[in-house]
Amino acid sequence: MNNRMNLDQVAEMALIEQCRRQDIEAFGKLVDLYQARIIGFVKRMVRNSEEAEDISQEVFIRAFQNLSKFDGRSSLRTWLFRIAYNLCVDQARKKNRHAPELGLIDQETEEVIEISDPKWNPETVILDEEMRSIVEQSVATLSEKLRSVLLLHDKEELGYGELSEMLNIPVGTVKSRLFLARQHVQRDVENYLQGGKY
């Protein structure tokens, strides 16, 4: 697995080198690798398909323009998600000038609610379309801060350290946001499974 990852990394670095020489074909291969995940992340962050598509294009355009500045300290994946996150934050700021953000903005200041032992195991639950929809909707109602941590950590598998650096917050804050986000989703899923309102 490690060898495979190393090979993948080597191949990716070779692609990056080609892209630095403004090789559009090579850059197209990088886009192929990451486009679905980037668009998925941006769509969940901005919750508007058209805006998400525009922002996602901007992510790749900025990456193409600034690839010479990519120093390889982080992975390309992390670098792309950082660009995507920053563009989403910019977009949210622009929108907030006109209308207040909807969502659980003050979730972080809430008291911790004890989580009862789950009577269900998500791994054994068939993740049907309805469940996917419940999770999507639950994630969508999170505040931008909690949503970004949840998506970047649980969906995109970025580490605590990477998130701390990307979001410019301490590792402890990353963890607490992640916990609060999961807690919120868990509550909605539990309600759904109990046939209640989520």
Next chain:
Amino acid sequence: MKNTDKNLNELPTGITEEELEKKLEETASIGKLVQLQEDDEPSMIWRASLNQKLIEMSVQSAPKKVAFFRTWRFGMVAGLAAGCLAIAIVLPRKNTIVPSGVSVPANESVILAAHSHADFTLGLGTTDGAQAINSPTSEVNTVEWTEADLTIL
């Protein structure tokens, strides 16, 4: 350890770092649910639009390079021309040099003789020049001028 660490300043009240780690472990299954959410592949229109923008960007950056190379090439050609001119001015002309101890007329006569012989040989297809000159076909018909011709002129 209570919530005194400044790195945990956003922790909800009344929770320790160990408790937080435990809670994260307990909610790991939620993380898996989130991970299983699917990402849709973008449309062909989206991709085509992105490709178009990337190509436009490349084209925009290309003229700068061309301009740079044009300037560089012009400088190189100008330098080369100046160098050639300097050499032409500074160096003496070749046809003014006469090798010492060689008689030019003697050389010329040798070359002319060789050339005449070769030309003659090629023209007649034979190396026997005297025979060719004496052959009947080589006779030239001449017409003598008469007094009448001269008066007409």
